[in-house]
Amino acid sequence: MIGCFNRVCEIEEEPEKVMASTEIAEVTKANVYERMSRIERPWTQNYLAMYSSLWQGVTLDPDLMWVPADDHMVHRGDAVFDAMRCVDGSIYQFQRHLLRLKRSADAIELPLPMALEELSGLILEVVRRGGEKDTLIRVSISRGPGGFSTNPYECHGPQLYINVIRYNPPPKRYYEKGANVISSKYPQKDPFFANIKSCNYLLNVLMKKEAIDSGVDYAVGIDKDGCVTEGSTENIMIFTQEGHLVFPPFDNVLTGTTALRVKELSEDLVKEGIIKGVLERNIKKEELFLAKEIFLTGTSINVMPVTRFDGVQISNGRPGELFSILNQRLLNDMYFNRSLLTPVFF
Numbered sequence: 001m002i003g004c005f006n007r008v009c010e011i012e013e014e015p016e017k018v019m020a021s022t023e024i025a026e027v028t029k030a031n032v033y034e035r036m037s038r039i040e041r042p043w044t045q046n047y048l049a050m051y052s053s054l055w056q057g058v059t060l061d062p063d064l065m066w067v068p069a070d071d072h073m074v075h076r077g078d079a080v081f082d083a084m085r086c087v088d089g090s091i092y093q094f095q096r097h098l099l100r101l102k103r104s105a106d107a108i109e110l111p112l113p114m115a116l117e118e119l120s121g122l123i124l125e126v127v128r129r130g131g132e133k134d135t136l137i138r139v140s141i142s143r144g145p146g147g148f149s150t151n152p153y154e155c156h157g158p159q160l161y162i163n164v165i166r167y168n169p170p171p172k173r174y175y176e177k178g179a180n181v182i183s184s185k186y187p188q189k190d191p192f193f194a195n196i197k198s199c200n201y202l203l204n205v206l207m208k209k210e211a212i213d214s215g216v217d218y219a220v221g222i223d224k225d226g227c228v229t230e231g232s233t234e235n236i237m238i239f240t241q242e243g244h245l246v247f248p249p250f251d252n253v254l255t256g257t258t259a260l261r262v263k264e265l266s267e268d269l270v271k272e273g274i275i276k277g278v279l280e281r282n283i284k285k286e287e288l289f290l291a292k293e294i295f296l297t298g299t300s301i302n303v304m305p306v307t308r309f310d311g312v313q314i315s316n317g318r319p320g321e322l323f324s325i326l327n328q329r330l331l332n333d334m335y336f337n338r339s340l341l342t343p344v345f346f
Contacts, residue, residue: 042067046166048130053295080104090341130164178307235259243276293320
């Protein structure tokens with residue numbers, strides 16, 4: 001039927017009838033594991049162990065490494081986490097990672113499900129159960145399950161998830177030839193959220209996607225004032241022509257445990273006369289093109305040289321001498337500094 005009013009005509013149509021599909025199988029407790037076993041999931045081959053406080057136990061079966069859909073971590077990103085490395089059977093900077101985890105939880109008013117001492121023991125046991133000495137450990141504390149709204153008070157209490165993943169180092173070419181990096185187009189986090197290691201990593205994901213889609217290795221953020229911030233999971237720093245190692249202020253970016261340790265180790269280089277000084281200040285994007293060397297740091301990458309930025313070759317286009325020194329000092333620290341190594345005792 002066609003009806004006109006004030007010279008505007010509308011066609012009234014019958015609403016489209018959508019038939020319910022009869023092709024959807026019903027999944028039950030009795031058949032869920034059989035159905036899951038049919039699905040090939042090659043990406044899980046590096047998943048070694050997971051602890052969940054929901055079932056108060058550890059599983060070594062990747063098919064059982066799941067989190068409920070109504071956990072606020074899943075549908076709101078309402079959770080915090082930290083990632084650490086087990087290096088040759090010992091967790092590196094274990095206590096620093098745990099303290100950062102607690103700071104993140106405190107910042108969003110999320111109580112820890114247990115004391116740090118108990119949490120430490122639990123993490124060590126889950127790593128041990130994973131059975132390998134070189135792993136990544138992801139510790140997540142969620143607001144917990146209880147509903148699908150934004151209301152944190154509907155949750156039935158914080159939950160703990162510990163995942164142990166086989167460590168696969170980045171390709172050697174990054175260290176032999178240097179990484180290719182671009183500046184990200186996305187607006188950066190404000191200092192409050194930048195300093196919380198939350199499970200809301202949408203910006204970080206978009207930056208990594210941006211890098212891959214652009215055919216480069218990493219993307220780093222630029223804030224509204226034109227200053228460098230951080231990568232999707234990496235800190236960045238420059239070595240100036242004047243001989244200073246410069247870090248962006250940790251007030252404005254996540255305080256990376258690796259970056260902080262590199263900064264501490266660099267103080268020895270000042271005493272040895274290898275560099276002139278270590279600074280923490282804003283770094284304008286334009287300074288990167290003039291830098292003698294640029295580095296990325298992170299738990300999974302250690303120290304990585306950058307030899308191209310936004311399509312421009314940095315210095316002579318090869319990893320520099322300071323990169324070699326810093327990376328070796330960090331590796332020595334990771335393997336031999338007993339004060340920062342917590343043995344797992346496999």
